[in-house]
Amino acid sequence: MHWMARKGRPLKGEITVPGDKSVSHRSIMLGALAEGTTRIRGFLEGEDTRATAAVFQQLGIEIESLPSGERLVHGRGLHGLRGSSDALDCGNAGTGMRLLAGVMAGQRFDSVLIGDASLSKRPMRRVTEPLALMGARIDTEAGGLPPLRIHGAQSLRGIDYATPMASAQVKSAVLLAGLYAEGATQVTEPHPTRDYTERMLAAFGWPIDYGEGRARLSGGHRLEAQQIAVPADFSSAAFFIVAASLIPGSDLLIRNVGIHPRRTGLLRALALMGARIDIEPKPGSERPGAEPVADIRVRHAELHGADIPEDVVPDMIDEFPALFVAASVAEGLTRVRGAAELRVKESDRLGTMAAGLRQLGVQVEETPDGADIIGGLLGSAHIDSHGDHRIAMSFSIAGQLCAGEVRIDHCDTVATSFPGFDALARSIGFELGLSS
Numbered sequence: 001m002h003w004m005a006r007k008g009r010p011l012k013g014e015i016t017v018p019g020d021k022s023v024s025h026r027s028i029m030l031g032a033l034a035e036g037t038t039r040i041r042g043f044l045e046g047e048d049t050r051a052t053a054a055v056f057q058q059l060g061i062e063i064e065s066l067p068s069g070e071r072l073v074h075g076r077g078l079h080g081l082r083g084s085s086d087a088l089d090c091g092n093a094g095t096g097m098r099l100l101a102g103v104m105a106g107q108r109f110d111s112v113l114i115g116d117a118s119l120s121k122r123p124m125r126r127v128t129e130p131l132a133l134m135g136a137r138i139d140t141e142a143g144g145l146p147p148l149r150i151h152g153a154q155s156l157r158g159i160d161y162a163t164p165m166a167s168a169q170v171k172s173a174v175l176l177a178g179l180y181a182e183g184a185t186q187v188t189e190p191h192p193t194r195d196y197t198e199r200m201l202a203a204f205g206w207p208i209d210y211g212e213g214r215a216r217l218s219g220g221h222r223l224e225a226q227q228i229a230v231p232a233d234f235s236s237a238a239f240f241i242v243a244a245s246l247i248p249g250s251d252l253l254i255r256n257v258g259i260h261p262r263r264t265g266l267l268r269a270l271a272l273m274g275a276r277i278d279i280e281p282k283p284g285s286e287r288p289g290a291e292p293v294a295d296i297r298v299r300h301a302e303l304h305g306a307d308i309p310e311d312v313v314p315d316m317i318d319e320f321p322a323l324f325v326a327a328s329v330a331e332g333l334t335r336v337r338g339a340a341e342l343r344v345k346e347s348d349r350l351g352t353m354a355a356g357l358r359q360l361g362v363q364v365e366e367t368p369d370g371a372d373i374i375g376g377l378l379g380s381a382h383i384d385s386h387g388d389h390r391i392a393m394s395f396s397i398a399g400q401l402c403a404g405e406v407r408i409d410h411c412d413t414v415a416t417s418f419p420g421f422d423a424l425a426r427s428i429g430f431e432l433g434l435s436s
């Protein structure tokens with residue numbers, strides 16, 4: 001599927017975006033391993049999270065989709081999964097595969113995790129190495145790539161693990177394996193990352209001690225089914241936050257967005273660039289296991305470049321494609337460093353964004369762990385999104401700001417995280433169509 005984007009109208013109105021991807025993956029996983037029926041409201045019906053649900057169905061878990069849009073997960077307890085002789089297909093989802101590696105390492109049966117072409121190129125040693133320290137046996141392809149062949153019936157033991165990179169996926173894989181391990185499992189991080197696994201484990205009744213950048217739990221407890229309300233995904237809202245900031249005359253309200261502090265670094269970055277964003281927190285949204293939620297009002301502002309502090313990078317790790325578009329029309333220089341992790345996302349996001357923005361006429365200097373971007377006028381371009389959902393959505397914003405047209409190839413993967421993005425975007429003023 002290809003998109004054609006060109007200048008539309010100022011963005012106006014009120015919208016809601018789909019449910020949080022990170023919370024949705026975890027709610028299926030913990031729901032499946034819990035005893036009883038977990039009810040999930042606001043589940044993200046995207047390809048990534050549906051792949052995770054399908055994997056657990058393949059492992060013998062009954063998961064219902066109600067007409068209300070809710071999902072019911074009939075958990076069978078920590079040892080209730082049934083092995084499958086077929087490979088477990090995680091689709092495009094790094095989160096699905098890495099967290100599942102932790103869960104499957106603790107099972108009594110063997111399993112094989114596979115993914116699509118993009119996921120098959122993503123590094124898995126970051127999870128297989130700590131899991132091996134716990135006693136897991138996992139074979140990978142050369143270079144630590146998927147498929148992951150996980151040998152069951154290993155005795156796992158707790159470890160004290162310092163993650164080399166700020167990664168909630170790595171932390172979560174180790175903690176989930178820790179449910180099955182003898183003794184205590186502890187993870188410390190170089191920078192605190194999203195703590196949904198920790199919060200949700202606590203909500204499901206598993207004793208866990210956690211704080212900024214550290215978590216500790218022991219094996220041998222049980223999970224109890226919960227009711228989960230998934231907030232709207234900040235990373236999906238981010239595209240409209242950036243778009244409304246950049247498109248003159250815009251005034252947009254995005255409702256009920258999760259504003260977990262480890263997710264909202266983009267707000268800090270945009271504030272440095274002069275954006276006009278108001279956060280109206282929703283009272284009562286701070287429940288155990290839940291995250292704070294707010295309405296976000298965004299009005300257009302003339303942005304200027306900024307030096308993005310390195311300590312904010314992990315808190316906006318999924319938002320750089322959109323931020324790069326903001327930088328490309330902001331006045332002056334925007335400097336990003338300390339973001340080498342972007343090279344191992346659904347595509348090499350530093351390389352893919354730099355190449356696309358250069359085609360649009362933007363001055364971009366790429367470095368191993370960041371970029372210098374000087375804002376200017378955007379022309380036209382034919383962009384290869386490399387099948388990366390966030391790259392495709394980001395260039396659809398660039399299209400609203402350019403003098404010509406932006407054609408974006410391989411947009412199908414937008415449905416992994418944001419089904420219905422293009423229709424929603426059009427409804428508030430985007431000019432964005434399918435192209436043949």
Ligand code: S3P
Binds near residue numbers: 023095168318
């Ligand atoms: C996620 C963590 C992040 C993020 C991904 C979702 C999660 O990855 O990029 O989209 O749900 O834990 P890393 O933890 O590998 O940085």
